[in-house]
Amino acid sequence: MAEHARDDADLVTRAAAGDMGAFEALVRAHADAVHAHAYRFFGDAQAAQDATQEVWVKVYRSLEGFGSRAAFSTWLFRVTRNVCLDMLRSGRRAATPIDPVQLHGIANDDTASEAVGAVDLETAMRALSPEDREAFNAVALFGLPYAEAGTVLGVPAGTVKSRVFRARRALTTLLSLDAKGGA
Amino acid sequence: MEMDCIRTQATLSALHDKEHVTDENAEAARAHCDECQRCRAFEADLGALSGLPMPEAPPELIGRIMVAVAAIAAERAQESEEIVPPVSEAAANDLESAAPRFEWFTGNVRWGTFGALGVAAVALVLFLVVGTGRPAADKATVATSGGSTSLAAPEAITGAAPAVPAPTPAPARAPDYLAFEARVYTPGSLLSDAVAATQSVGTLSTAFGGNSAPTQIPAYRSPLTDGSIVVKGPDGTRLYEPVTRMFDSAKYQLVAGNAVERFGVWPELPTRFQAPASPDGFPTFTAAGADALGVRTYAAKGVPQAQGFAVAPGTSATDPAASNPNWTWWEPLLMP
Numbered sequence: 431m432a433e434h435a436r437d438d439a440d441l442v443t444r445a446a447a448g449d450m451g452a453f454e455a456l457v458r459a460h461a462d463a464v465h466a467h468a469y470r471f472f473g474d475a476q477a478a479q480d481a482t483q484e485v486w487v488k489v490y491r492s493l494e495g496f497g498s499r500a501a502f503s504t505w506l507f508r509v510t511r512n513v514c515l516d517m518l519r520s521g522r523r524a525a526t527p528i529d530p531v532q533l534h535g536i537a538n539d540d541t542a543s544e545a546v547g548a549v550d551l552e553t554a555m556r557a558l559s560p561e562d563r564e565a566f567n568a569v570a571l572f573g574l575p576y577a578e579a580g581t582v583l584g585v586p587a588g589t590v591k592s593r594v595f596r597a598r599r600a601l602t603t604l605l606s607l608d609a610k611g612g613a
Numbered sequence: 614m615e616m617d618c619i620r621t622q623a624t625l626s627a628l629h630d631k632e633h634v635t636d637e638n639a640e641a642a643r644a645h646c647d648e649c650q651r652c653r654a655f656e657a658d659l660g661a662l663s664g665l666p667m668p669e670a671p672p673e674l675i676g677r678i679m680v681a682v683a684a685i686a687a688e689r690a691q692e693s694e695e696i697v698p699p700v701s702e703a704a705a706n707d708l709e710s711a712a713p714r715f716e717w718f719t720g721n722v723r724w725g726t727f728g729a730l731g732v733a734a735v736a737l738v739l740f741l742v743v744g745t746g747r748p749a750a751d752k753a754t755v756a757t758s759g760g761s762t763s764l765a766a767p768e769a770i771t772g773a774a775p776a777v778p779a780p781t782p783a784p785a786r787a788p789d790y791l792a793f794e795a796r797v798y799t800p801g802s803l804l805s806d807a808v809a810a811t812q813s814v815g816t817l818s819t820a821f822g823g824n825s826a827p828t829q830i831p832a833y834r835s836p837l838t839d840g841s842i843v844v845k846g847p848d849g850t851r852l853y854e855p856v857t858r859m860f861d862s863a864k865y866q867l868v869a870g871n872a873v874e875r876f877g878v879w880p881e882l883p884t885r886f887q888a889p890a891s892p893d894g895f896p897t898f899t900a901a902g903a904d905a906l907g908v909r910t911y912a913a914k915g916v917p918q919a920q921g922f923a924v925a926p927g928t929s930a931t932d933p934a935a936s937n938p939n940w941t942w943w944e945p946l947l948m949p
Contacts, residue, residue: 595622602661
């Protein structure tokens with residue numbers, strides 16, 4: 431984690447100085463996390479892609495002002511969260527509601543393959559409360575410590591801990607991971 | 614579920630995230646797991662859950678992002694160029710300050726001196742012609758140079774003309790132009806290679822700056838909306854911007870009739886136009902107006918200027934056709 435942070439800081443410095451290769455390396459390192467958060471937020475692939483692009487455009491425009499005040503991943507999560515919320519508030523994108531039938535089928539599906547497992551995980555994600563889901567994403571996708579996630583989310587670190595735990599318990603139950611003997 | 618299970622699993626979740634947990638709580642959680650199969654399963658599930666793949670960003674999305682970002686970078690570069698005077702303009706200013714000014718007797722000592730001596734020389738020639746009734750060309754005449762008086766050829770007595778004719782300058786080398794669908798482009802910013810993964814718009818023929826035979830190179834859609842293209846060259850993936858001039862509030866792009874297949878080749882008129890025989894464009898073109906910078910434009914017979922116009926060679930150093938020894942033809946800018 432610390433190594434990644436150092437790498438990020440170096441890439442941010444170089445990208446802010448105009449090194450497009452460094453910026454591309456940042457994008458490649460973190461695009462999946464941004465995209466996954468947006469996908470889980472909207473439940474729609476196209477909206478996720480639009481949001482991901484908008485996030486990186488905002489990041490690029492703000493690189494010089496970033497100045498390594500915080501860890502890059504913390505800042506990136508903040509930008510990602512704000513972009514998704516802004517798109518939702520402006521009415522440009524709406525979150526796709528979860529179909530309860532999809533959730534019902536999760537536990538009965540064969541999730542042996544990664545592909546099937548991925549689909550089920552994303553469906554299960556949509557069953558989480560938005561607060562639990564974004565806390566989980568901040569920690570699991572962006573690798574934020576609870577304290578930093580709490581700063582972005584505006585809640586104490588203890589609340590982040592509770593939300594992440596609640597998300598994990600719900601996910602393991604929905605995906606029936608414990609029924610498979612704990613993998 | 615017992616309260617101990619909830620506490621234990623919360624602790625396990627925090628440990629999984631490498632959060633600080635007191636030794637006492639960690640020990641308690643371990644001890645509980647030794648006796649509780651459900652919590653041991655939960656601990657294993659944490660690993661299984663984090664091992665599940667997340668939805669990955671499609672590879673083409675990375676390319677789209679880099680194209681969008683490259684567009685911003687190009688905009689910024691353009692803005693900074695607008696703040697700092699263009700090099701060509703600065704060069705033009707330098708040229709102007711270095712050129713002799715005909716400020717006769719008004720502080721430019723060199724030309725004031727030359728002027729005074731020139732007037733004196735002309736007066737002397739007139740005296741010789743009038744006084745002797747013979748043309749100056751028939752006589753040895755007096756010219757001035759550096760304040761001294763000497764015998765010189767007649768053409769040297771005009772005052773400003775140098776005693777020795779200046780050598781004809783070698784034709785300037787054309788910029789690093791590319792031609793795509795007969796339209797001329799000049800190198801812009803370097804881009805990330807990811808940009809080249811975007812949509813191809815066709816091919817062009819070029820050897821770039823090399824001496825080898827030209828090859829077909831793909832041209833890609835530019836992230837900009839200024840009509841530029843993206844080309845992968847020997848020095849990387851680069852924007853190539855259209856060579857344009859403004860006319861009647863619209864951009865017109867330089868069109869080449871010849872094969873501009875390597876750097877340094879000057880674009881020529883499209884082959885449907887005969888090269889004018891005279892500086893006024895005759896018989897191919899007639900003077901018809903001026904572009905946004907006051908450069909005279911010439912119309913071809915039967916072609917409205919809105920569809921295209923010609924510009925004579927000899928434009929200023931800041932003109933997009935500067936140094937081109939040929940007449941040039943300009944048509945409305947199109948998006949590739």
